[in-house]
Amino acid sequence: MFADKYKTPIADALLALREKTKHSFHALPVFNGNSIVNSELNEKYKSIYGDRFLGCELTTTGKLFDSFFFSSSVIRESEDMAARLFGADGTLYVTTGTTTSNQIAATALYQHQGPVLIDKSCHQSIHFIFDTLGAPLDYVRSEFHCEKSERSAWNIDSLLQSVASMEQSGRSYEVIVLTAQSYEGVIYNVPKILSLLLKSGIRTRKFLIDEAWGAANYFNPDLKEITAMNIGHLMNEYPDLEVICTQSSHKSLSTLRQASMIHFRGPEALRERLNIAKFRIHSTSPSYPILGSLDMARAQMEGEGEQCVANALQLAEYFKEQLKNNIEWSCYHLCSMPDMGDMNAFVKQDPCKVSIDINGLGMPAAEVQAYLFNEHGVYVNRITKNSILLNFHIGIQPPAVSAILAGLAALQRQQVSQSVQKIISDRFIIPYPPGVPLVVPGEQMTDEIFKKMEEIKKTGIAILTI
Template identity: 25%
Template sequence: MARADFATVQSAPFPLAPAGLASGQALGPGLAARPNADDDSGSGGEVPSSAWRVRADAWEFLGYAVKQLAAARSLTGAGRPPRELPRDVRRLLPLLESLEMYWASPGQQYVTEMRRILEAGEYLEALNLIEPVARRVAGHNHHAQEPAQDPERESERVEEPAESRKRFEVLVIDDVSSADREALQTELHSQRRPADSFNYELVFVPSFEDAIVAVLLNPDIQACVLRPGFVPNTKQRLGRDVRSFLDRFLGKSLPQRPLDRILSLAEKLGQLRPELDLYLVAGVGIEELAGSLTRQFRRIFRRQDGLELHLSLLAGIAERYEAPFFHAVQQYSRKPAGVFHALPVSRGGSVIHSKWINDLGEFYGLNLLLAETSATSGGLDSLLDPHGSLKQAQKLAARAFGAQKSLFVTNGTSTANKIVHQSILAPGDVVLVDRNCHKSHHYALMLAGAQVSYLDAYPLNDFSFYGAVPLESIKRMLLDYRRAGRLHEVKMLALTNCTFDGIVYDVERVMEECLAIKPDLVFLWDEAWFAFAGFHHIYRRRTAMASARSLEAKFADPAYARRHAEQLRALGGGAAGGYDGGGEPDDGGPGSGVGHVSDELLLKTRLLPDPAKARVRVYSTQSTHKTLTSLRQGSMIHIHDQDFGQLNEESFREAYMTHTSTSPNYQILASLDMGRRQVEFEGYELVQRQADLAVSIAQAVARHPLLKKYFRVLGTKDLIPPQYRETSRQMPLRDGLAAMSEAWERDEFVVDPSRLTLHIGLTGVDGDTFKHDFLMDKYGIQVNKTSRNSVLFMTNIGTSRSAVAYLVEVLVKLAETFGDEQSGLSGLGQRARLARVAALTSTPPPLPDFSRFAERFRVDAQTPDGNMRDAYFESYKAGSCEYFSAAELMRRVAAGEEMVSASFVTPYPPGFPVLVPGQVITEEILAFMSALDTREIHGFNPELGFRVLTGELASRQKPV
């Protein structure tokens, strides 16, 4: 550092300050820094609600600033400390004091002591306190010994190897004196034993509101201890976002009676983070309390039960930490064995002594080979008939994901979808399904022989992909089947919750209103890209399992039955013949939930089902490997089905046997077990982080003058038409958790903030070329989906801040490249470029809706369902098919000939079948196919053309 006097260093802005910190913007996680006599910076402006990044930046910047002060002191010589600290440091200290109130480590006392040392001018001593905290909070050195809450108490910590114990924090909610806090802390610390597998520190907050804020901000909290002395309201000055979120989440007033307040807080903590262990410490009458509080609390203690509380805290963490199948695989790999079965790779036998493939073992490691087996011995259990460690692992997964039952699948969600469809649907059953869903659903429905009735999602023609299926369309289809007298044939509704592009349904509302029309309808929610959602309080409410639990609770509430009866009377249904099926069902079949109320009135009303008749039968398929930690093809099926034991258990077992390999990959199963453990401990933190990082990318694109010249991140207003949303924010999370929470409570559809659809039309480069030639080949940026003029970026729980910075850097370089190319173009080149831009920014041929099934594959002309299985296997017959070029097909269709597809035709992108077996080919479909610029079209032979049902079979009419 060049020689400079202290005053110069003190007044200069710090060049490495994280964005916003030096200017006083974005200074905290929803907390305005408390005013201080030594702080002239005010509150630091409006602050975001996510603490993880701001806290890390604040500690890192403080370390940098103090290092500069220490360097200046060494240059100017030791002497009298300055009269006051630099403005930037004075701004950070009250911020960190406010934040660290909600963390045990380093904690508020630590910051107070650090402030004292800084104000005394002992900068090197302060730096020694700051740097280890900054490294840990930033995510480095996870196994380093944690700083104590008070630097003077470091010697009191139990000596242990640095990496031997996992650490967590326990939130104690009670308005007690510092002496009482110290006494409880001392009591629990005294219970520690060298054999303990975990270590914990205590965080104390005095109020109901502080408890909510602590659980929101501090993901290290894994257990909460409620003591009756806590007060309702915080004394902290909260930022607008956190204050607004609290007001929405808690309502206008908190319960005043202590017992009601305890129950309410337990309920709210469970809503935010259901994985937390809750304990109650009561002074008197715990015997009377125990019976009424067992659902809310893991255990209830008297104040004197310090040892039992300590042991319970550790036991609760140990239960979540258990990964039975992973541990069984570990143990198996350590046992000596003689292999006399059909897996030469087991124990590395065919690899490690090979002269030619020993590098396979070197690359993957010996543990992988030692753990390979085809025997169900050594505690490894059988996937097809689990009784031991695997059965227990699936039970733990059900607990984590909020399901009644969860099953592991080792060959992806494509197989999971086939299992669920086959278990529920029999030939002739009608299923309503989004035509835009993953191709595995279409193949599964063909195999099951179901009558398929396709629902059309709303199109986003400007970007060449679909949104989601409006609830009105689903209700209208159900009512059409009622009118045709076939509602009793409708068995299932299958939808994609969180589409590839991030559009999410209001799952509970969809199921609730559909059950008002068809009380026994079964739901399959494909959540392949949404497995992470169950571990964040805002996302969770739109998941299939959370919605199923909510509906079951509603239907058991007498108040809900009264609301249903009131709605029935308001609609004019009366005591009999109402929309809830009070009289004979219109279609004459069993299970109808609708009587004689007009269809248009039902479409306009937010319907409530009859809780005495509605059954909650919900299935969810999730690709754990796509959005959580698992080896490739690791997926799960989650079930919340009130009638599973009576109606589906046997058929589900047979379907599972049909599609599950007898030789499953045990490494995939073990990774599913560990992925479950991870999200129970850190899922909340990781999901919040992935969403925040995505928002930071969107903000960078919107603010950078060069990036916004060529790119735009599409938001809610681009992807969701106004009739499907009540709120109006373009990117709700950008405006805070309160704004996101409001949108996710009120809007019919919302956009997952961790999905970023980047519009690239102004570059003049189509999405497929942009993906391969620019992102992947040139810079190694991997993306999955593109459209004609967009590229989809997804953050996930493994995305780092460095990866985000690299992506922004790459986009800037690409924008510079486009700018340089544009400036060097001749007049002719400019016109060609403008033509490409015009083609990518204008509306292409509209996305084609599903046309119709040919008459011979339909039941009647009133309802749209068709039998794909008949059409698919018709093509097996000799002479039944012929190939036609696109031009020849267009000529024949224009001339009025009915041309029927013999196969699935699925272009990637957009990734949905444009044609399915038995579907009539239209001019609109052919125009759309001709406009596609994609390298991959499944089911289409570019040399031969489209495969079409022809000949004598094509003219045959549906038999009477």
């Protein structure tokens, strides 16, 4: 059973091919570094890619490996294992990014000339492909907003009103496209929303779910039940239902960049349409290193997924506790979800997406971003005018948390020393041992005190904030 969990048919086949293939008269001159042996750039190539990576840049196909588009061997075996893991009827691997996955999914679903309803917050590629397909488009727009974090969500009442109006006109949406999770960490309860739509009496049976950021949610016990493929009960009740979700695997799993998965629930005819769309749209030169990473990431999540996600959650909670309860980070505040009224029953906040209000620093978020990277080697991508967003994915380890905490603390000390504003402590700050307060409530926090706290920490003595 242990071996089955970590079975990697694609990766194993690539390793075997790498050892067996000595010379290739097909393509990829860079295979095994052959084309750069005498190049001045040889060492630079190797410093970036290494010898082993270039050995997996193969073009072998057919019976010697498998067909990427009409798989029947190791690729199909791995895709079927992924489908079982994510609770899907089938899975397709994509090596050219989720933009391609969205194009494949939309093409497979949209067969006629009916209107399409799209969540405006979906990825741009979804908007572009339906526009290219000539679909008449309507949009569901965000109505709830958090000014600081820029978290937003649409209203379930507006969604229901849109589909009801279309039905009353004598038509129905051919496809409805929804976002499962936003970049900022707003997670929609997809099964509950689909159930509500279907029970309202709509005739729509085709749904595309943009689940780019949601792959890891399948391994979180508190979030798995609201993922896009957790709709077995709906498939039983509505056998003509077709639901496709697309995932940017590299955003939350251990894959290479541009690795993507398409999962679907529906009849075998849907698989056929997806295969045809993939053949028409995907590059005919798939990346074998990316393909191998999809296979291995799937195996990792099958064997270790729940523990990986639990570790990430633990680190995120530790970080939030430090920020809330320690005077060293008193300038920062956690941004909570905006109140959404009745919509609260249909959304959750991703506990691994931590939005931080930095307004107390008195400096632009772009400068905070630059400081953290240039001075502490910490990269933060998402910023707003008054906040930064941290994504505690499964690749975040304790040293990374220590680094971001140290960077934020150092930045606060720097700003305090340059500011005429006074920070007054509302707590006791006590090094223990010996248990003598360094700061008492009502005392001003000076740069000297912050430096003293840093020196005490380096000795291993605990600093209690009470």
